[in-house]
Amino acid sequence: MDLCVIVLLSLCGLLRGQETTDPISLDDCCKDGKDRGQESQDCTSMPLISESTTCRIAQEQCCATVLDDNICTSGINKAKDRGSCEGLLFSSTCETKTAKMCCACCLLGRAAQEQGLSCDLTLAVGYQCGVVSRACCVDRLPNVDGKLTPDLQPSQGDALNTEDQCRAAGCAQRCLNGTCACLVGYKLKADRKTCEDINECLLGSHHCQPGERCINTLGSYRCQREVSCGTGYELTDNNKCEDVNECRNYPGRLCAHKCENILGSYKCSCTTGFKLADDGRNCDDLNECDSNPCSQECANVYGSYQCYCRRGYQLSDMDGITCEDIDECALPTGGHICSYRCHNTPGSFHCTCPATGYTLAPNGRSCQDIDECLTGTHSCTESQSCFNIQGGYKCLNFDCPVNYRRSGDTRCERLPCNQSSECLALPVRITYYHLTFPTKIPIPTNIFRMGPSNSVLGDDIEVAIVDGNQGGYFAAKRLDHGGVLVVQKPITLPQDFEISLEMKLRRFGHLSVYLFKIRLFVTPDELSNAIIE
Template sequence: MRGASEVSVLSVCVSLLLLVPAAVSQSPAEGDIYTECTDGYEWDAQAQHCKDINECERITDACQGEMKCFNHYGGYLCLPRSASVITAPESPSQSQLHMTVESNEAFNPCPVGYHAQGEGCADLDECELDMHDCQPSQTCINTLGSFSCQCPEGYSKIGLECVDIDECRYRYCQHRCVNIPGTFSCECDPGFQVAANNRSCVDVNECEMGAPCEQRCYNTYGTFLCRCEQGYDLGPDGYSCNDIDECSYSSYMCQYQCVNDPGKFSCICPEGYQLLGTRLCQDVNECENGLHQCGADQSCVNIHGGYQCVNSNHCQEPYIQVAENRCTCPLMKPECRDLPYSIVHRYMSITSDRSVPSDIFHIQATSVYPGAYNTFRIRSGDDNGDFYIRQINNVSAMLVLARAVTGPREYTLDLEMVSVNPLMSYQTSSSLRLSVYVGPYSF
């Protein structure tokens, strides 16, 4: 097989014997011999047979232009100057080109490739009689008066040889062509396979053929893509899926605590809280849900993350209970003179690490007397100065958390409102006993 870059040199080999037995005319006299040669031959009296004429020597400018004259038996050829001619060896039967007959005999010669049959000429089967010069790899085909040498399929005849045809030069394949002796084969790029016509290339669905995707596989033209479920990242190899730790992205993923799970995350809440939605924590009201263990003579007070059980009767001598959360000290009792006239019990809950200063409780006077001037103060319970009173107007004030506190912890603050009427020389006071529960968690 020749490469595409090689230069093909045509070498024409011609072996042509145009030999016809000499025609003999009738002799005018007994014993007289008469000889005659066909065209391209002349009688050699010394050798007593017909001899080929060299037309290339006898004819001036037998071939024109760039053609070269090559003599052969019975004629000549004009071929390119690069061509060469290899003549076949003469056979003894062909070297004798004359025939001597009696003058009274008649002879009708047959052309080359035929033999006498009766009064006519019949074709000579050179293939059957093994009178051909075909190569072992070639097939002999008989023709009228001659024969031809046919090359196997996938080969072409150049001179006397059969040369493989490079079918890949004709772009028979869609992707890649591989030439092999006598034929060719088509190959496809990765991700494709040869179609039923053995020339085209069709896409391969790698997802149906066991693609190494760990989770999801998507077929594309000539290849495939791996993808991961939500909560996973595609690994560097393009096939595996790695869990995403969502909790590491931000501390605000959950209100309390984030827990990473395969492919997802979840939020949890501390004891005494329940999940609101997926991220927020909501206090569980044990008092409303019946989850407390307070006694019959106790009241349940809900606080952040839990509850408190307090006695239903809050009043201590000399106070008497006049309502569920209200105690009064009668003026007729001498010991009540220096005490607030009434005490109201309230409960509240705050979380630890609350930003400060922070308003936590609003104090509002329930009774307002004309001409009275009201002041507010923390009477007791704030030994460390964690709170202070910010008066808003004559009838209200705000309890302010002054410093950050941590829990669990309980404060009992007596918040007092003193009312003074200078016109009537009248002064009285009332107290708010506020129980502040500080939870252990801040949100």
């Protein structure tokens, strides 16, 4: 029997020990959270006073409630004291928004009370706004148990509250016929004089919807979303998540070039000629030349590119990209590029000369006459002499007339006359000359000069064309100590002439006659008019 008593006593002691293992109550946990909330501490990182999970929840909730209540109360007090919500500013956007909401909704309730409207607004405002508005509206309507009494008229209240009774009662908020009463959202304490806030959130008398958190305020409460809106969204006054337009809120600070708002975020883009950098915000120069936009050469420049062409091509005025061939032969100076014929080729040109009689000079542009007589490419016989002309050659030969003998390649001397007057009248010497020039030479031009090998004082000289000037193209002119053959009329067509030019020399009373046989070959001026192809 004694053993059983001992066992029972031991068991009771063990149970009592388990009950007192954690002597901290939920009220203590909540009180600690409220105190820390009053000190504006971070409710999510408070030092725990118990290892109990329930105690931690009570700490955090009571702390958050105090913080939210204080913020909302400051907004309500702003509305009551100044009748304006200007100048409300807290450390975070969310806190500022909460204070402004409570302030604005309180002003709404006070306006309803002043206009004699019902404190139960029919406006489509949020639940939290409605609670704050109702509390500020009924601020002057007393009630003992903290419930709204809408039928109480100001005149009746004045009749029930006598000055003597209420002065003796010492009520903290309201006095009704000598009995203390509290405003809506408050209840009388045990001393029946002072009032304390009714925490609707702890009592469960709130009307917050699922997904919303009840936050107690002085004389009321408000509901706030429990789920965060997430990055790129903000909570609106009607308790909804709304996209934040970062581009509008932070112009020129997010993107280097262009900012485009998208749901929950923003997107940067770049202007033409740039590409988005790896950081998604800045813009790097785009090397357009990598995609070969030009038909020939491309030069990248900052934010763009420039096409250019190789020698012999020019950039198209139409698109600025395509390279077009330059027709050098058609340029204003094209007629001077080649001395005879110009042939345009893609990106260049080349010159050619007449098919016979000429060859292209080393400069690739000029035409040089081929001296067939020098190169041996003529067809003259051994008895003929080769005479080169522009673009060809002539095979020449001559015979001395009767009474003359050949004294050189181009000269005939008169044989002795034996004092015969007829013979003495013949020229002492006949000399053959060969000249060539192109058509359209300037007029006048001296082409041949003649005179005695030595001059003597008193010489009398006469010069004259005696044959071959049927067209009147030439004239003989007397000069000091001799004479000249002059082209006096334009020769426009290629042709051959054989001019007989006579010079008479009278010296010491003796007359001597000299005959010059001049063969003239006027060639076509082929190289004066360049041909363009």
